[in-house]
Amino acid sequence: MLDKRKDKFWKRYISIISFVGLSIVIGIVIILNTNIYRPITNAPVELVLGASDEVVRENIFVELPTIYSDTLTRGWENWSWDTHLDFSSYVSLERDNSIRVEFNKPNSGFMIHAPHFNTSPYKSIKLSVFVDNDKTKNDLLIEITDVDGKTIGNQPLPWYTDEKILKPNVWYDLIIPLANLNANNIKIGGISIISNEPSVIFLDDIRFGDENISFPKWANDSYDADYLLTDYFEPINLPYISDFYNKPNDWKTENGIIENTFNKMRVNTATDSNYAFFKLNGGHFWFNYRYTIYTDWAEGDSINLLARYTPENFFSCSFFDDGKNVILYQFQNGKQIELGSSPNYLKTRKYKWTSTDSLGIEVVGDTVSCFSNGEVKVTHKAIFPMPLVGTVALEMWSPLNNENSMIINQVKVEAI
The missing domain is CATH 2.60.120.560 (Exo-inulinase; domain 1)
Structure with missing residues (x-):
């Protein structure tokens, strides 16, 4: 009789230990899946922050200087219009994952959007552009919009080349001071490259820079939205x-x-x-x-x-x-x-x-x-x-x- 009671005791004990062990394993798996291996998305991460007597809720985005280098950086989204894009195009050995942009209509645009991006740590925007054409292309504008989608500044890209033109089949590495775009020390909502005519270009290595360069602003202050409207x-x-x-x-x-x-x-x-x-x-x-x-x-x-x-x-x-x-x-x-x-x-x-x-x-x-x-x-x-x-x-x-x-x-x- 004593032996039978001992057997029952040990069976229950082993069952309890097994159940606890299995629960711990399941808990670990859940934690790993929800934290370490959580998939990356472009959605904002909401944090609840304490502030004296109230709780403050903010949208926090990754604010790294790189926007595109082989892939689009988390936090930036494609908001282009009247275009066809390929984010992994091959042009040459040194540019094997550039963005092919096909402008399908006049005044179509490539646009990347990240709400409330703070430009304060940076002094410039850097990008590489390649014209896939048989003639020069000088109708490309870079445009910055604020968090409400309003244009705050634009500059012609050819202005920032030595020759003031964009020749075909040549990579140009451009640096545009944020001050020339009225975009220094503010929060912006998007960056656009706009073409006046249907055409094809390639873009690569789009990023913010800390180069505090002095480059004369394109002086045509009359070229603005009010004038065009x-x-x-x-x-x-x-x-x-x-x-x-x-x-x-x-x-x-x-x-x-x-x-x-x-x-x-x-x-x-x-x-x-x-x-x-x-x-x-x-x-x-x-x-x-x-x-x-x-x-x-x-x-x-x-x-x-x-x-x-x-x-x-x-x-x-x-x-x-x-x-x-x-x-x-x-x-x-x-x-x-x-x-x-x-x-x-x-x-x-x-x-x-x-x-x-x-x-x-x-x-x-x-x-x-x-x-x-x-x-x-x-x-x-x-x-x-x-x-x-x-x-x-x-x-x-x-x-x-x-x-x-x-x-x-x-x-x-x-x-x-």
């Missing part, structure tokens, strides 16, 4: 070729008159004015191009071709004397600076223009040239930081009212 037209892709008559609504007239004369366009100053201004709508995002007008004849003191025009910031070739002489100007914040003039320049008073077939202005990087009848009259680099985008315009001026008139056969703007 108040003076915006459907974007025009280059090349642009127009005879004015077929597309008169492409142009905005300010203090001037456009008339149809034998299926050609005649532009005049008003009877009570000595100045006329005509601006092409839809070219606000154009970068490097040649702008040419083909004429029958003209009357007046000067005819000016404007390139990369935005209010108070542009370049102007001011032609005189039947196109024989020209002065090249740069306008920055409304201030006029003479860059150069044609050789042996001596202005005379010739009002009848009969030997000029074409006038032109060309902008490439930071270099501007003026042409008359296809001949280069003057070329010069910008003295001050120049606008990298902008439309074209035409001005006419004379000392007396109602003295300017011109017959234009065709206008052509071609990308370079």
Whole structure:
């Protein structure tokens, strides 16, 4: 009888020990699964923090300097629009996991989003860009938005290359100061790369940096959302070729008159004015191009071709004397600076223009040239930081009212 009781005791004891042991093992497995091997997501981690008499709840994100290097860093999300992305594309041996970005429509954008990212520890944004194209691509903007999605700053990427252009099939390693984007010492919500035209680029090694570099900000302060909203037209892709008559609504007239004369366009100053201004709508995002007008004849003191025009910031070739002489100007914040003039320049008073077939202005990087009848009259680099985008315009001026008139056969703007 005693032996049977001992057997029952030991069986119960072993059962209890086994149950406790199994419970401990299960508990350990649960802890490991919920903590050590918890899958990484882009969702915020909520922490409850004690603060004097109240509990404060915050969204805490990993704020590492790297945004993309082979993979997208945790905390950043893809918010791109009108694009097709491949986050593991191969371009060359040294860039085997870059981001292929295919911009499908005009003004489409690659965007990465991380709410409330604090830029205070950093001084710059660094990225590498590769243009997969057969020509230069200079319509790429980097744009920063705040935590509410509002644009706080943008800069053209070509501005931060030595040549001020992005050549095809070349990797460019760019550094953009956060101060130039109005994004230093604040919390931001997103970073975008926006293209004016459908195209393909590759991006890699996107990160924040601590380099406190001094680089002049792209000076065109008039290029902002308010300007585009108040003076915006459907974007025009280059090349642009127009005879004015077929597309008169492409142009905005300010203090001037456009008339149809034998299926050609005649532009005049008003009877009570000595100045006329005509601006092409839809070219606000154009970068490097040649702008040419083909004429029958003209009357007046000067005819000016404007390139990369935005209010108070542009370049102007001011032609005189039947196109024989020209002065090249740069306008920055409304201030006029003479860059150069044609050789042996001596202005005379010739009002009848009969030997000029074409006038032109060309902008490439930071270099501007003026042409008359296809001949280069003057070329010069910008003295001050120049606008990298902008439309074209035409001005006419004379000392007396109602003295300017011109017959234009065709206008052509071609990308370079």
